[in-house]
Amino acid sequence: MVSGLTVLFTGVLLRREINMAPPIFLFISLYWSAVAGDILVADLDGAALDSLDGGVYRAWAIYYSWIALLVLAVGVKMGFGYRAVVVARMRRVKQYAQPDLRRAWAAYGATTIAAVALGLAARAVPSLAQPITAIAAVRLVALYILAHCLKRSPNGLALIAGVMLVEGAFGTISYIASFQIAFFTIIAALLVNDGGRSSARASDMLALTIAGAILVFFAVVWTAVKPQFRELIAVADMPASERLSWVLGQITEGRIDYGEAAKRLVERVSYTKFFALLLERQATGLAPDMHLWRDALTNVLMPRVFFPDKAILDDTAITTMLTGVKFGSNTSVSIGYVAEASADFGPLVMSAPLALLGFLWGRATRFFLTADVPMLVASAFVAAVWSALYKYESNSAKILGGFALTFLAMFVVSRLRSLLKILRIT
Numbered sequence: 001m002v003s004g005l006t007v008l009f010t011g012v013l014l015r016r017e018i019n020m021a022p023p024i025f026l027f028i029s030l031y032w033s034a035v036a037g038d039i040l041v042a043d044l045d046g047a048a049l050d051s052l053d054g055g056v057y058r059a060w061a062i063y064y065s066w067i068a069l070l071v072l073a074v075g076v077k078m079g080f081g082y083r084a085v086v087v088a089r090m091r092r093v094k095q096y097a098q099p100d101l102r103r104a105w106a107a108y109g110a111t112t113i114a115a116v117a118l119g120l121a122a123r124a125v126p127s128l129a130q131p132i133t134a135i136a137a138v139r140l141v142a143l144y145i146l147a148h149c150l151k152r153s154p155n156g157l158a159l160i161a162g163v164m165l166v167e168g169a170f171g172t173i174s175y176i177a178s179f180q181i182a183f184f185t186i187i188a189a190l191l192v193n194d195g196g197r198s199s200a201r202a203s204d205m206l207a208l209t210i211a212g213a214i215l216v217f218f219a220v221v222w223t224a225v226k227p228q229f230r231e232l233i234a235v236a237d238m239p240a241s242e243r244l245s246w247v248l249g250q251i252t253e254g255r256i257d258y259g260e261a262a263k264r265l266v267e268r269v270s271y272t273k274f275f276a277l278l279l280e281r282q283a284t285g286l287a288p289d290m291h292l293w294r295d296a297l298t299n300v301l302m303p304r305v306f307f308p309d310k311a312i313l314d315d316t317a318i319t320t321m322l323t324g325v326k327f328g329s330n331t332s333v334s335i336g337y338v339a340e341a342s343a344d345f346g347p348l349v350m351s352a353p354l355a356l357l358g359f360l361w362g363r364a365t366r367f368f369l370t371a372d373v374p375m376l377v378a379s380a381f382v383a384a385v386w387s388a389l390y391k392y393e394s395n396s397a398k399i400l401g402g403f404a405l406t407f408l409a410m411f412v413v414s415r416l417r418s419l420l421k422i423l424r425i426t
Contacts, residue, residue, distance in 0.1 A: 002066060006070065007032045010028055010073045011025075014028070014073055017077060017082060017362070020086075021365050022192055023386035028073070030390045031072075033269050034270065034272075035271070037270030054276025054279070057283070058276040060279055061276035061278075064342060068354050071355050071358065072355070074355060075356065077362060079361065080363075081363075081366045088369065101149050101153055107145070122136075134405035134406045135409045137384045140181065143185050145377070147186040148189040167179050180215075180390075181390070187208065189380075221250075274319060274323050277324065278335065278339050290343065291344060292396055292397075295397070313397050315332050334393050341353055389403060
């Protein structure tokens with residue numbers, strides 16, 4: 001009941017902001033899934049919450065996570081400045097022009113190629129990997145604009161499904177799946193209409209339903225094939241075509257137990273276990289003082305390109321010290337920025353830094369929505385920035401660094417008028 005009331009209250013609190021910036025709705029939904037998933041897992045197993053890892057602290061981890069969500073929402077609302085955004089949009093109401101579809105396709109293709117090249121550059125120059133990856137988020141801007149154009153074009157629904165299938169296929173042939181953010185960007189584009197308010201048309205709802213179904217399908221498939229697929233590519237140098245053929249074979253030959261995979265997916269999405277274990281260790285005085293948010297802020301303010309000797313933050317080591325759980329090698333496990341805020345400030349005082357974080361997110365959203373660019377492009381940049389904020393499990397260094405770098409990268413790109421000229425929407 002608390003779970004349902006929390007998400008309902010958060011949605012009502014941010015209803016105006018969601019109308020202007022649909023990625024906020026996606027953030028609430030994904031955050032809610034990561035926390036409420038534990039309740040579903042317990043129900044599927046016919047067990048009480050306190051029988052899961054963390055015992056009685058599992059429920060408290062959920063309650064504190066709901067408090068954190070509400071605090072973040074209040075911060076976003078304060079930073080957003082709804083009236084300023086409305087005034088800016090009224091001045092630019094005619095700027096929600098539809099770009100040329102052919103050029104939208106060209107921009108999507110060009111930015112996709114650029115993103116692949118930037119990914120290779122990031123591997124070649126590790127000290128610049130984070131800013132390079134942030135710049136590659138411009139691909140999401142082009143993808144957002146393309147999806148928005150397609151839903152108003154003939155056969156647009158089929159083309160959107162086709163784009164998602166291609167994104168999903170290539171996103172499942174690497175060691176770490178990469179299709180999720182692209183899917184979320186497309187869904188964000190489907191949530192708005194040409195006037196910038198929430199979609200209500202039947203065709204839009206159908207498009208959202210199909211997009212959601214494709215997202216769930218690929219998530220379930222990846223959950224099912226991931227263990228064996230990773231073992232396979234770890235010992236064999238398989239080209240992309242063979243990897244894709246192997247994954248398709250698992251689907252077409254009926255080797256996937258979708259029911260079991262769906263349950264494992266819910267268990268994977270659920271993420272309050274480590275928070276509960278931290279609360280348990282805090283109660284017994286075993287949790288160390290680590291100043292994680294201070295270190296995260298220092299890490300953001302000291303770019304590795306200028307400070308090559310900067311210490312590398314080990315997610316897994318931090319999680320082990322806070323929870324006592326040990327993990328195998330070649331594993332990266334974060335405890336999550338909400339849990340880290342609790343570790344640093346306590347489960348109640350953590351509201352202060354989280355509110356400030358939400359304020360910065362809201363202010364960044366307002367910045368793009370009030371910028372002197374066409375509204376469609378402004379919305380696309382907002383979607384790109386929020387793509388760095390969807391993961392409840394991200395630690396404080398990743399959530400702060402990802403947000404700061406993506407915002408700065410999109411700020412620079414938004415000043416390149418050539419992008420608007422390519423899309424013919426100036």
